[in-house]
Amino acid sequence: MSNETVAERAVTAEAVADETGKSDNRTSARDTLHHIVIVGGGAAGLELATGLGDKLGKRKKADITLIERSRTHLWKPLLHEVAAGSMNVDNHALDYLAQAHWHHFRYRYGEMIGLDRAKREVCLAATHDDEGNEITPARSFRYDTLVMAVGSTANDFGTPGVKQFAIPLDTLAQAERFNRRLVNACIRAHAQAEPVRPGQLHVAIIGAGATGTELAAQLHRTTRQVAAFGLDRIDPDRDFRITLIEGAPRILPALPERISEATAGLLGKLGVDIRAGAKVTEVRKDGVALADGGFIPAELVVWAAGVKGPDFLRDLDGLEVTRSNQLVVAPTLQTTRDPDIFAMGDCASCPREGSTAPVPPRAQAAHQQATHLRKQLRNRLEGKPLKPFVYRDFGSLVSLGKYSTVGNLMGKLVGGNMMIEGYFARMMYVSLYKMHLMALHGSSKVALETVARTIAHRTEPAVKLH
Structure with missing residues (x-):
C-alpha cells in the first residue's frame, strides 16, 4: 500500500x-x-x-x-x-x-x-x-x-511445574504477588512453633540475566530489613538463602564477560549461591530439580529465563x-x-x-x-517515504541495588567500549529511567516528581511490608 x-x-x-x-x-x-x-x-x-x-x-x-x-x-x-x-x-x-x-x-x-x-x-x-x-x-x-x-512474556520452554509453582516477573501483578508471598513466608516462619525448616525461606531464581541478577541483590537486602522489623525469631544469615540458577556457563551471558565476572564477585560477597551451567528439569512445590540429579530446596521460585x-x-x-x-x-x-x-x-x-x-x-x-x-x-x-530503523547500542547496566551498579558504555564518546561501576554507573542507570519519564511527562514535571519522591522516601519503611 x-x-x-x-x-x-x-x-x-x-x-x-x-x-x-x-x-x-x-x-x-x-x-x-x-x-x-x-x-x-x-x-x-x-x-x-x-x-x-x-x-x-x-x-x-x-x-x-x-x-x-x-x-x-x-x-x-x-x-x-x-x-x-x-x-x-x-x-x-x-x-x-x-x-x-x-x-x-x-x-x-x-x-x-x-x-x-x-x-x-x-x-x-x-x-x-x-x-x-x-x-x-x-x-x-x-x-x-x-x-x-x-x-x-517468560518462556518456560515447556519445563514441568513452572506454571504451577514458579512466578515470572512480566507484569506488575506478578511482581506484587511474589512480594506478598515473600512477606507472608517471613511472618509464617516467625509465628510457627517449630524452627525454620530447610528450604522454607529459600528463594530460587531461574535465569541469571539482568532481571534475575538484579533481583538476587535486592532480595539480599530486603529480606534482612523485613526480619529487622520485629521478626526477631528469624536469623537472616542462617535462615535466608538465595540461589541464582543459569543454564549458560556464566551469569549475564548476553553481556561482556568482565561485567559477568564483576557481578558474580559482588553477589558472591553477599552470599548468593550461583549455579551456572545448571539446567532445570522440573519446578516442584518444595524446590527445583536439576538435570545432573541435584535438587535445590526453595519455598519461593522465580522464573526469569528466556522471553517470547x-x-x-x-x-x-x-x-x-x-x-x-x-x-x-x-x-x-x-x-x-x-x-x-x-x-x-x-x-x-x-x-x-x-x-x-x-x-x-x-x-x-x-x-x-x-x-x-x-x-x-x-x-x-504526509505521504513521505519511511526511513529504516537503526539500532544504536549504548551499552548495558546492571543495578545491584544499594550495593553497586556495573556495566559498560559503548559509542564514539567513550572510544568504543568502557566498563563502569559504582556511583557513576548508578547515575547512568537512573538516567535511563529518567529518559523514559521525560518522554512521558517532560523535564519540568519529572524534576518536581523527583523532589517529591525523595521527600516521601524519607518518611516510609525501606521495604514494603504488606
Missing part, C-alpha cells in the same frame, strides 16, 4: 465501531481522521501514544488510541524492585486514563485476542472484575495504522512470526505481510544493521523504536 493511499484514507468517512463495540453510523470529525491504534502500554507503546497524542492528536491530525489490559503503567526494568519490596509502586505507577487525558489520546481497557486484517479491526476480549462482573464487553476497534507493542512473544501472536491472521512468537518486521518496523501493521519492542523481531542477530529485546531498543516511529508515522500521514 502506498503512502499516498494512507493519506487519502485519512479523509474517508465510514461507519466505525465506537468504544462500546456497537455500530455508530454518524459521521463525526473524529471518524474522518486517520486512526492509529497502539496495542500495548509498556515503555514503547506508551511513549509512542504520548508523543503522537501531543503532535497529532492535539492538532486533530489523527485519532490516537492506546489499548492496554492494565490500568497503570510501571517501567518494566523496575519490576524486580517491586518483587523485592524495595519500591513503593504508588509513587511510580502511572494511570493510563490520566495520561491519555493530558496528552490527547484515548485509552481503552482490554486485552487483544485477535485481528481481522480484511476489516482492519483489532478484537478484544470481554473484561471482568474480581467478582466476575463484566466491565467491558467483547469488542473491536478499527484502525488505519496498527502498532503492536505488546512486549514479551505472547501466545496470541502465533496465529494473528497470517502475520509472520518467529519460533519465539515475535512478529517479523522489515527495517521500517512494518510487518512483512502487512505494511499497515507495525511492531516494536520485545514483541518484534527486527533486523539489525551489520549483524545476523535481530535487535535485542532491551529497554533502550524499545525507547529508540518508539522515538523512530513517532517521527515516521507523522511522515507516513
Whole structure:
C-alpha cells in the first residue's frame, strides 16, 4: 500500500465501531481522521501514544488510541524492585486514563485476542472484575495504522511445574504477588512453633540475566530489613538463602564477560549461591530439580529465563512470526505481510544493521523504536517515504541495588567500549529511567516528581511490608 493511499484514507468517512463495540453510523470529525491504534502500554507503546497524542492528536491530525489490559503503567526494568519490596509502586505507577487525558489520546481497557486484517479491526476480549462482573464487553476497534507493542512474556520452554509453582516477573501483578508471598513466608516462619525448616525461606531464581541478577541483590537486602522489623525469631544469615540458577556457563551471558565476572564477585560477597551451567528439569512445590540429579530446596521460585512473544501472536491472521512468537518486521518496523501493521519492542523481531542477530529485546531498543516511529508515522500521514530503523547500542547496566551498579558504555564518546561501576554507573542507570519519564511527562514535571519522591522516601519503611 502506498503512502499516498494512507493519506487519502485519512479523509474517508465510514461507519466505525465506537468504544462500546456497537455500530455508530454518524459521521463525526473524529471518524474522518486517520486512526492509529497502539496495542500495548509498556515503555514503547506508551511513549509512542504520548508523543503522537501531543503532535497529532492535539492538532486533530489523527485519532490516537492506546489499548492496554492494565490500568497503570510501571517501567518494566523496575519490576524486580517491586518483587523485592524495595519500591513503593504508588509513587511510580502511572494511570493510563490520566495520561491519555493530558496528552490527547484515548485509552481503552482490554486485552487483544485477535485481528481481522480484511476489516482492519483489532478484537478484544470481554473484561471482568474480581467478582466476575463484566466491565467491558467483547469488542473491536478499527484502525488505519496498527502498532503492536505488546512486549514479551517468560518462556518456560515447556519445563514441568513452572506454571504451577514458579512466578515470572512480566507484569506488575506478578511482581506484587511474589512480594506478598515473600512477606507472608517471613511472618509464617516467625509465628510457627517449630524452627525454620530447610528450604522454607529459600528463594530460587531461574535465569541469571539482568532481571534475575538484579533481583538476587535486592532480595539480599530486603529480606534482612523485613526480619529487622520485629521478626526477631528469624536469623537472616542462617535462615535466608538465595540461589541464582543459569543454564549458560556464566551469569549475564548476553553481556561482556568482565561485567559477568564483576557481578558474580559482588553477589558472591553477599552470599548468593550461583549455579551456572545448571539446567532445570522440573519446578516442584518444595524446590527445583536439576538435570545432573541435584535438587535445590526453595519455598519461593522465580522464573526469569528466556522471553517470547505472547501466545496470541502465533496465529494473528497470517502475520509472520518467529519460533519465539515475535512478529517479523522489515527495517521500517512494518510487518512483512502487512505494511499497515507495525511492531516494536520485545514483541518484534527486527533486523539489525551489520549483524545476523535481530535487535535485542532491551529497554533502550524499545525507547529508540518508539522515538523512530513517532517521527515516521507523522511522515507516513504526509505521504513521505519511511526511513529504516537503526539500532544504536549504548551499552548495558546492571543495578545491584544499594550495593553497586556495573556495566559498560559503548559509542564514539567513550572510544568504543568502557566498563563502569559504582556511583557513576548508578547515575547512568537512573538516567535511563529518567529518559523514559521525560518522554512521558517532560523535564519540568519529572524534576518536581523527583523532589517529591525523595521527600516521601524519607518518611516510609525501606521495604514494603504488606
